[in-house]
Amino acid sequence: MTDDSTRLAVLIDADNTSAKLIKEMFDELAGYGTITVKRAYGDWTNPHLTGWREVLLGNAISPQQQFAYTVGKNATDSALIIDAMDLLYSGNVDGFAIVSSDSDFTPLATRLRESGKRVIGVGQRKTPKAFVEACERFLFLEVLAGSGVDDPDESELVKGEPTRPIESVLTRALQKVDTDDDDWTPLSALGNHLRRTDPSFDSRNYGFSKLGELVRAQAYVETKTVTGSNGNGQLWVRRKPRRPAAEPAEETSAKKAAPKKTAKRAATKSAKKAINAPRQAGRP
Known part of the structure; x- marks a missing residue:
């Protein structure tokens, strides 16, 4: 759900970001609030940034010129951090979207969150985990692209850490969230936990547009819909109860044979008593 009262500043490290998915990025960020600041930082005299021209104009992004004064030093990063x-101190925004795959922005993200601001990171899968974890949410550009990257020039986008197995992710989360007596938990609570523990978690990483669709597709969990007092249905989920393990054939045979042995012993004792009874009766 979009929170129109949240004012976002989108700060783009153009030197480290492709211009090809900016429209998709803004569409996604619109779900987090109203974008009031759009700035892109880079040395616009560099031919490498030529492709940004139409993107800047078409999305009302303000370009911030930063010359590379010294080889090996990134003036763009410094300008973005200063802005x-x-x-932050102007108090005119409630959150920041930092668009970069550069770990140099990790301290900035940490500082902004310490000041109570929302921080949404946007970058490629190759983004270092330190920067990803420093953000409240992190969006991968490859996910926003939908079908992936078809341009050979963007082949580097597919690099990065592999997606964790979904069974491991869901199982661990279901063990941590609050449940009722039968281990059922609301899907909303599960989703909140997943995002808190992994800012980059996104059901689209696993080929599903929504978390509910992802959960329903897993054979090891079960779901149910609970209708609330307002008439709206809420999805609940839990891991399927494990069936008791089958007993080994040897133990089963032994248990079956046990009653027979007991009955045989009882019959033997009864026979002995019947034989000894006359002898005991004839004693003085």
Whole structure:
């Protein structure tokens, strides 16, 4: 659900970001609030950024020029960080979207969150985990692309850490969230836990547009819909109860044979008593 009262500043490291998925990025960020600041940082005299021209104009992004004064030093990063701190102290925004795959922005994301601001990161899968974890949410550009990257020039986008097995992710989360007496938990609570523990978690990483669709497709969990007092249905989920393990054939045979042995012993004792009874009766 979109929170229109949340004002977002989108700060783009153009030197480290492809211009091809910016429209999809803004569409996604619109779900987090109203975008009031759009700035892109880079050395616009560099031919490498030529493809940004139409994107800047078409999305009303303000370009921030930063010359590379010294080889090996990134003036773009410094300018973006300075502007972010200025916006923080101005009090005119409630959250930041930092668009970059550069780990140098990890301290910035940490500082902004310490000040109570929302921080949404946007970058490629190759983004270092430190930066991903420093953000409240992290969106992968490959996911926003939908079908993936078809341009050979963007082949580097597919690099990065592999997606964790979904069974491991869901099982661990279901063990941590609050449940009722029968281990059922609301899907909303599960989703909140997944996002808190992994800012980059997204059901689209696993080929599903929504978390509910992802959960329903897993054979090891079961779901049910609970209708609330307002008439709306809420999806609940739990891991399927494990069936008791089958007993080994040897143990089963032994248990079956046990009653027979007991009955045989009882019959033997009865026979002995019948034989000894006359002898005991004839004693003085």
